[in-house]
Amino acid sequence: MSETSRVTFEQFALPHSILKAISEIGFETPSPIQEKTIPLLLEGNDVLGLAQTGTGKTAAFALPLLANIDCQSNDVQLLVLAPTRELANQVCEAIESFSQYLKGLKVLALYGGSDYGSQLRALRKGPQVIVGTPGRLIDHLDRGKLKLNNLKALVLDEADEMLRMGFIDDVERIMRDTPEDRQTALFSATMPPAIRKLTSSYMSDPVEVKIAAKTQTVSNIEQRYWRVGGLNKFEALARILEVQTEGASIIFSRTKSGTAELAEKLEARGFRSAALNGDMNQHLRERTVERLKSGQIDVVVATDVAARGLDVERITLVVNYDIPFDAEAYVHRIGRTGRAGRSGKAILFVGGREQRLLRNIERTTRHRIEEMQLPSREEIETHRIKAFEAKLASIAEQQQDLSDYQEIATNLAASLNISEIELATLLLMKAQSGRPFKLPPDPQRRDKREPREGRGRRDERAPRRERSERGGERGERRSRRRSDMDMETYRIDAGRSHGVQIKHIVGAIANEADISSEYIGHIQLFDEHSTVELPTGMPEGVFKHLRRSYVRSRPMRIEKYKP
Numbered sequence: 001m002s003e004t005s006r007v008t009f010e011q012f013a014l015p016h017s018i019l020k021a022i023s024e025i026g027f028e029t030p031s032p033i034q035e036k037t038i039p040l041l042l043e044g045n046d047v048l049g050l051a052q053t054g055t056g057k058t059a060a061f062a063l064p065l066l067a068n069i070d071c072q073s074n075d076v077q078l079l080v081l082a083p084t085r086e087l088a089n090q091v092c093e094a095i096e097s098f099s100q101y102l103k104g105l106k107v108l109a110l111y112g113g114s115d116y117g118s119q120l121r122a123l124r125k126g127p128q129v130i131v132g133t134p135g136r137l138i139d140h141l142d143r144g145k146l147k148l149n150n151l152k153a154l155v156l157d158e159a160d161e162m163l164r165m166g167f168i169d170d171v172e173r174i175m176r177d178t179p180e181d182r183q184t185a186l187f188s189a190t191m192p193p194a195i196r197k198l199t200s201s202y203m204s205d206p207v208e209v210k211i212a213a214k215t216q217t218v219s220n221i222e223q224r225y226w227r228v229g230g231l232n233k234f235e236a237l238a239r240i241l242e243v244q245t246e247g248a249s250i251i252f253s254r255t256k257s258g259t260a261e262l263a264e265k266l267e268a269r270g271f272r273s274a275a276l277n278g279d280m281n282q283h284l285r286e287r288t289v290e291r292l293k294s295g296q297i298d299v300v301v302a303t304d305v306a307a308r309g310l311d312v313e314r315i316t317l318v319v320n321y322d323i324p325f326d327a328e329a330y331v332h333r334i335g336r337t338g339r340a341g342r343s344g345k346a347i348l349f350v351g352g353r354e355q356r357l358l359r360n361i362e363r364t365t366r367h368r369i370e371e372m373q374l375p376s377r378e379e380i381e382t383h384r385i386k387a388f389e390a391k392l393a394s395i396a397e398q399q400q401d402l403s404d405y406q407e408i409a410t411n412l413a414a415s416l417n418i419s420e421i422e423l424a425t426l427l428l429m430k431a432q433s434g435r436p437f438k439l440p441p442d443p444q445r446r447d448k449r450e451p452r453e454g455r456g457r458r459d460e461r462a463p464r465r466e467r468s469e470r471g472g473e474r475g476e477r478r479s480r481r482r483s484d485m486d487m488e489t490y491r492i493d494a495g496r497s498h499g500v501q502i503k504h505i506v507g508a509i510a511n512e513a514d515i516s517s518e519y520i521g522h523i524q525l526f527d528e529h530s531t532v533e534l535p536t537g538m539p540e541g542v543f544k545h546l547r548r549s550y551v552r553s554r555p556m557r558i559e560k561y562k563p
Contacts, residue, residue: 012038015067017101022063025097031056036209038064041185046206048199049187057157058094061185065153066095066129071104074126075150079178081134081171083161085111085511086305089278091157092131105129110136110146112512112549120145133511134162134170135550141177142553151178159188159195165510165517166503168194175202221338224372225348225358231374233349234262237321238269239375240347241299242435243383247316248292251301252333254322255515259301262321266299270435273299276306304329310336320348323357325518327364347372384437486536487521493557495526500552505530508551513542531561 007030009022030038033051040047041064051057061080069077080095082088092109099105108122110132119136123145130137130146140146154175156162162171175184175198184203188195199206226236241249253259256277263275274288274297285306291297293312302310304324315337324330330348337344348369350358362368375383413423429436494500502523509532510517521533546558 007035009063012064013042013067014038014063015102018063018066018098021098021100022059027059031060033057033209033211034060034063036211037061037185040207040209041065041183042067044183046183046203047185048203048206048208049185049211050191050208051187051189051211057187058091059098061155061157061187062091062095062098065155065183065185066099066102066105068152069099069102069105069128071102071128073128073150076128076130076146076148077150077152078129078155079137079148079151079153079174080129080131080155080157081137081162081174082111082131082157083133083165083167085113085133086278086303087158088131088133090305093282095129095131099129107131110140112136112508113545116548134167134174135508135511137174138170138553139550141174148174148178151182153183153185154178155184156186156188156198159186159198160190160192163192163194166501166507168198169504170507172198172202220343221334222343222345223334223348223367223369224346225350225369226372226374228349228351233321234265236349236374237262237319238266238271239380240317240319241266241271242380243375244317248295248297248312248314249299249317249319250307250310250315250336251299251319251321252307252324253301253303256303258322259303259306263299263301266301271299272297273301276300276302276310278303278305280306304332307333307336312336313342316342316344318344318346320346323348323350323354324361325357327361330361331365381437384432384435388432388437487533488536488538489561490532490534490558491561492530492532492551493528494551494554495528495530497527498552498554500525500530500554504552505532508549508556509534509546512546512549513538 009019009027009030012030033049034056037047037049037060041061047061049057049060065078080088080091082091088109088111092107096107099107106125106127107129108119108127108131110119110130112133112135114136116139119140123140137146141148156171159171162168184206186195186199186203186206228236231239237251251262253262256279259275259277263273266273274291276285276288280288288297288300289310289312292300293314295314300307301321318334318337320330320333324333334344334346337346348358348361358369409420409423413420416423418426492505494505502525505523506517506520509515509520513534515535519535523530523532543558546556549556549558
């Protein structure tokens, strides 16, 4: 195909049923990675894809590999490994959309945090495609419930993230349990030595496809950050949204529970808001987006995954309520505004210990983000008075007959033995009880900034971070948790004698409890057990699920640590 020709999906040798599905989804032309990868996989090659998140990798491997599925067989024929339950769900939903006209095809997601019983029942129905996280897949393999004898294709999605989360041993174990003649596709944003070793050990002459990362941010988005301090984050967000008089806003939270909680608090403050996350079914997500487009709501609080592909012209402000851990995610987030040449604003909340994440974003995007000051108490008061004045002016312009109300006002003032101006003041105070015109003084921010992480002389007796985080001989992980979070220590019934390493505990808890490793504190290994710090106030449901979960095929039996 010449570079000037317009490549379409119809030019690939894909079945009509798959072409029909992607046409209804709205796919018109393939992305660069899809254009390069689909023909290679259709020809039976192993593929090594170097590409960032958001480049269209899922369709790049799913479309050609689905074309080779035998829907009459109940054997697992395509297995996709993903580092997190969010990504596993996202990939599973995409594959279900692509295969909606493949009669008899069943797709199943297997990940931590979901009930074993329902997963076992689904496995008995014979899914041909499985998308899962390494830890949960290992559990089902060890139980003998997952059979991969007739696997045709294996996909490793975001392999470097699986390495970072400590899943690389599980990935190798799974690859060893699959047929040698299966086709393999591995996708990774980077290519560290451990991933390169996987490709040489378990792939057959892979063809490398490399897509350059596009992390440059567009010039028509005004980007600023607010250094968290003084006011708490929610109060700061409320002030920002209150003076945002044009368009709609999207607020990014790291967790699904965080989106719901934040949306409820904003609604209570009088903002027309709604959550958008992966726990919502497709119909509800679509309805929320339509309400945003039509102006029925002005604020959406979303996770990264739920906001993928969101294109709403009204969005003029993006607030990163929780700072993303990588620059690519930041670019994806702020790209929800300033689309099609329109202007937009993006604000990033940065905690005292998150400065390095800000600097990383600036380095990667090659764009300096300026610090901002929140709207002051006086500015908020002035804004509220002017907004109320505008409402009264609108009523006055309607030229209604107010004589009846004037008579009632006069009688009320007389009955209360107050003047009419005092009555008007009382009514004004009542009308603004939710958003009073006068605010209390702002809390003072500490003048002295928190020191950067890693500054100062390291205690020579302390284990080096790199060694301990890899689960080295010391059996200890130094805490990288957020400084503003209270933690509790828990005991896990698994230790060195069971072959457990630090990375296994981090990976198991991150997936089973659906929390970022940033929220997992100090971990220490002992021979027969381990201890781990987790955020205070763990929900009872999460705690019960962790008690039933496994780490390296060993039950966690997690409980509060009692020294």
